[in-house]
Amino acid sequence: MIGYVLLVLLVLAVVSYFLGRRRAVSAVEGREQDLHSRPSYHGAFVAAWVGLPSILFVLVWLLFQGSVIDNLLLASLPAGTTDGLTAGQTSLLLSEIKSVAAGNIFGEPSATVLEAAERYNRWQTIARWSMFAAAVSIALMGLALAGGRISRDFRARHGAERIMSGLMIACSLIAMLTTLGIVLSLLIEALRFFDRVSPIEFFFGLNWEPQIPIREGQVTAGGAFGAIPVFAGTLLIALIAMLVATPIGLYSATYLTEYAHPRIRAVIKPILELLAGIPTVVYGFFAVLTVAPAMRQFGEMIGMPIAPNSALAAGAVMGIMIIPFISSLSDDAIAAVPRAMRDGSYAMGATKGETITKVLLPAALPGIMGGVLLAVSRAIGETMIVVMAAGIIATLTANPLKPVTTVTVQIVTLLIGDTEFDNPKTLAAFALGLVLFLVTLALNVLALHIVRKYREQYE
Missing domain, CATH: 1.10.3720.10 (MetI-like)
Known part of the structure; x- marks a missing residue:
């Protein structure tokens, strides 16, 4: 479904480019030299307002859709179903429900799991169509707002360049945040490791055998983590x-x-x-x-x-x-x-x-x-x-x-x-x-x- 949604949004963006270009030319009755910016800038401005907000909305939707449906699914289970379950057991229950919903049935699932699987499929369908309708609506709103601003004196080139500058800044921030996330994930887990194993042993030990288990109260199990x-x-x-x-x-x-x-x-x-x-x-x-x-x-x-x-x-x-x-x-x-x-x-x-x-x-x-x-x-x-x-x-x-x-x-x-x-x-x-x-x-x-x-x- 997500592929079709992105394809539709891309088609709308391309179509809006030509609509914006045509509207700009029509605003000056075909005399392109009377426009402040070239028609291509008007088309790019409209296409950006159609494509970027809708695609961003789809990405944000997909980011939260899974966790929201999972929480609703757990809340819809009969009272007492998840009482006393650990986080791992709850995750296993959700996995079983999703497997049954996908048609991968092993053994005889309970009636509760079967009903939850039906609800899961129904809610997934509702979520997909809701996302599609909302994304298309946002794209059409962008088309209406951007198209309404096109006129002879509209500075479309400046607007298109600002959008591109913002897009490049956003991409740079994503790269920086990704690097920061990688460093933090490595650092946090490495500190957890050094809480269990001496850094001196790790950096200066001469024996690397990580398969050796560490018993209660033992640090390195005979230098098994000397790197x-x-x-x-x-x-x-x-x-x-x-x-x-x-x-x-x-x-x-x-x-x-x-x-x-x-x-x-x-x-x-x-x-x-x-x-x-x-x-x-x-x-x-x-x-x-x-x-x-x-x-x-x-x-x-x-x-x-x-x-x-x-x-x-x-x-x-x-x-x-x-x-x-x-x-x-x-x-x-x-x-x-x-x-x-x-x-x-x-x-x-x-x-x-x-x-x-x-x-x-x-x-x-x-x-x-x-x-x-x-x-x-x-x-x-x-x-x-x-x-x-x-x-x-x-x-x-x-x-x-x-x-x-x-x-x-x-x-x-x-x-x-x-x-x-x-x-x-x-x-x-x-x-x-x-x-x-x-x-x-x-x-x-x-x-x-x-x-x-x-x-x-x-x-």
């Missing part, structure tokens, strides 16, 4: 990935920008960027079925044991995956360096290689650092390749030939299952997520500092 092996594995795999991706990406960008023929560039650059569109699970299969066995066979040939799941295999494949992040942004940064800097270097007698290393790369460093930072963030946040190629066992080692795990893999592992969110095992995922967020923030701050330093030098 040093997880952090070390994350850094090791990210380091290997960057050692693979950075030189290949940077050299590729330099070649494509300064040496390659335009026809060669037109072929190679799309192929490089295609690597970014391959699903990570495909890279995981490639690492498990091709790279890891090849490394293990090579190790046997030279007498060096390599584990079936190793940090080297995961890091190498991850480095291939993030090459486009570095090559594409570095390519754009090098190409954006002013031609005058190249010509000035050549005029001083510098060779092409000296011009690239002494002039182009330092001048393009802000863009290159942006690409490297994006690649580092992508490497730290990757999960699927590590799960398939490196494993989930936390091992404290600097040997890339052994299996390790990462923060993201452990977050996924800890949140799998039906464990409640008051368990230290589950809360540990939020502590790891908070650390990952802070590390990413620190990388961004460092990159901004470097970018600002070299931008001041070359502007």
Whole structure:
């Protein structure tokens, strides 16, 4: 139903655009030059008043519809039905009613549940049609109000621009509030975790075994939540990935920008960027079925044991995956360096290689650092390749030939299952997520500092 409602509102907005445009032209009897604003601004003003308030109303309605119907449904149950039930049991009762209403009947539901399911379906239908009627009414009211303001002297351009400015400010606020909500959710749950587990043990412990239960009065169950092996594995795999991706990406960008023929560039650059569109699970299969066995066979040939799941295999494949992040942004940064800097270097007698290393790369460093930072963030946040190629066992080692795990893999592992969110095992995922967020923030701050330093030098 919601799809049809939005489609109808979109159609009304499009129709109102042409109506507003036509009304503006009619107001000056076809002499568009007599209008204060162009007819398209009049149409956009009317369309905005038709579409935006109605769509906002639909979103607010959907936000509260579920909770309102649930409360009405519980209030309509026979007296004593919910007496003595916990919050979890009440939620289970609502789930059973909704399942019966959807036709998913298991066993023999009680008469109370069947009657509640019928009411639920009836109220859902009423709510949907009420939302549709109210949204269309609001759209038509907007059409009448905005259309009535159209005249020869109406400043439609100013009104349309104010609406767009307000829309952009609203989108910015949504992004900011979303970020704030993410940070607060991580922080609150992480503090709950640190109430049960010592921060010293978490940040400096050398044993990561979150499966060990915590008994009454026990803090860490023998150091089960020491996250040093997880952090070390994350850094090791990210380091290997960057050692693979950075030189290949940077050299590729330099070649494509300064040496390659335009026809060669037109072929190679799309192929490089295609690597970014391959699903990570495909890279995981490639690492498990091709790279890891090849490394293990090579190790046997030279007498060096390599584990079936190793940090080297995961890091190498991850480095291939993030090459486009570095090559594409570095390519754009090098190409954006002013031609005058190249010509000035050549005029001083510098060779092409000296011009690239002494002039182009330092001048393009802000863009290159942006690409490297994006690649580092992508490497730290990757999960699927590590799960398939490196494993989930936390091992404290600097040997890339052994299996390790990462923060993201452990977050996924800890949140799998039906464990409640008051368990230290589950809360540990939020502590790891908070650390990952802070590390990413620190990388961004460092990159901004470097970018600002070299931008001041070359502007």
